[in-house]
Amino acid sequence: MTEVLRIENLHKSFGANHVLKGIDLVVEKGQAVVLIGASGSGKSTLLRCVNFLETPSDGRVWLDGTLVGHQSNGAMDYRESDLIPIRSHVGMVFQHFNLFPHMTARQNVMEGPRTVLRLSKAECIERGEKYLRKVGLAEKMDAYPSHLSGGQQQRVAIARALAMEPRLMLFDEATSALDPELVGEVLQTMKDLADEGMTMLIVTHELGFAYSVSDKILFLHQGLIHEQGTPDEILVRPSQTRTREFLRGHATFRLPDAEF
């Protein structure tokens, strides 16, 4: 197995607020790793440190075995010019989609290949169509985001990230902003990706989905990985009290399997 992502002793503070307090994490090629935890536990911040939307306060990040950034006096120095190639190899899907509203679905998906990868126009069009078809939106290529449902918008956002042909995909609560009846189509798209062997790091509250899709689940609590293991170890037989409390709070209304 090859490592796609390695994180060692990652810290992140916002002013006096110490959000991440030393995270170690390895994601191997083809793995789907799920981060769970209460709001404020640091899981979104952790995700955002992986593609450097947030700059880590301390610690190191390797992508494909290469250390990100420069070392100077023991601390890491991140320059924007070093981060751009990193970000173009790591896809990210946001809670609020963040589609570009002035572009059609196809233009949204083509934007990265065109301005960042500088592919030819024909290649960009081809990629745009390929990935929109992949997320099941072949017939919506020329629609603007405002004419798409939340679920469709999120699938366009997934296609936009995939069009960069990333080595790792990050999902930051990709279904939290959706109406309940639209959650399924997005989860299905994500599951298809996982089944195809895409390497994924996922923050989600959908525990049923986490159970069925993940190779490894990490429970974050107060900026630390409190417990980790297989879906069965974490969701069915958690060893820690905190994990059990968290699951109890969620199972009543979050686990769709249990509810219906």
Add this chain to the structure above:
Amino acid sequence: MEHTWDFSSILASRDLLLVGLGNTIRLGVLCLVVGLTAGLFVGAARYSRNRLINWPATAFIEVFRNTPALVQIMWFFFAFPIISPFQIDAFTAATLGLSLNTTAFCAEVYRGGIQSIHKGQWEAAKAIGMSYSQQMRRIILPQAIARMIPAFMNRAVELMKMTSLASVIAFGELMHQAKAISTYNFNPIETYTVVALIFFIMIYPMAMVVQRVELHLRRSDQ
């Protein structure tokens, strides 16, 4: 070309500048008070459903918003005396021009502020049995005025700058005094620099407060 800055002649003329500053503030404050007060009535008139009331109000507002303030001041100084029943000196002409100008802009601020309140607020007040004037006084205006404050302060900023236009009709405010000083001492560089700084020191804090208040309101609105 080397210029040796020399502020001593300005310092010698400081009394003239102070008189000018006093006149600037007098003109600005008077026009602001008139504009804020009259603006409420003109704004209410424009809001009226009766055409005989809202048409003249609309015409007044549009004319004063869409013509230059300097033209208004000159109109009141050179043109208006011909049909005016009373004497018009420079101060009166400047006060008329700038007050009416400010009235027109303030009227729009009042109207915009009241319209910005969500319909649900009127309905909720109505639903607990409030009369129209109770709804307006107790529910709508308290919310609307908070939102209007930055716009009114903006008007005050614009007004303070516009008082300098009165120099064109030789009213002895700051800019007029500056012209006199610079002609007399032949020191336009120092005079206009100093006068620009005086205006900046007077107006910039107001502009900064506007920005603060706007930011605060935007945050508390969410």
Add this chain to the structure above:
Amino acid sequence: MGYEWDFGIVLRDFDVLLLGLVNTLKITILALLFGVPLGLGAALLRLSSNPAVRIPVGILIEFFRSTPPIVQLFWFFFALPLLTGIEIDPFRASVLTFSIQSSAFFAEVFRGGIVSIERGQWEAAKAIGMARNQTLRRIILPQAVKRMIPAFLERVIELMKTTTLVATVSYADLLYQANNIAQSTYRPLEVFTIAALMYFAILFPISMTVRRLERHLARTGETTAH
């Protein structure tokens, strides 16, 4: 009042007024041509993360926004030539003043438009590897410009109104011509009224457009930038 209005005398000199209007428009358009790009540049510098750039540009913008344009015009017309030794005619002094003066306001219009775009748009562009300049050009500005149009047009109205100041340095704009005719015909009431109406005829339609656009943008849920 027994005043007899006589617009005939004034209308005989209408071509002189029209010439003044052309000059007013000339100054306005030139100031726009220089002021808008200058304003965009200033806005981008003011949004810079480097305080050594951001703060001086911010002070400059605030200075030109917080001082009366007539003081600026007099400074550029009377003081600047003495400082530099370069003669400057009323036309150049006016274009220079109003380009810089309006650029300070346009800078704030641009900045307001740019910061009104949600942070998620910056992040989404960043996440696919776009650089700041690319993000600004392809993602942020195209969205911001649409929201800025009303505020922008409002500044155009203000700019044209402000250009009346050029009359005070004897540039033959509409107000200057009106003043001349008023003095030679002894008909200030008619002349200044007509001059005011001429300004109104140009500014009112722009004003209406602003209102319509604002209503449209409010409906589509996009707030304007002021």
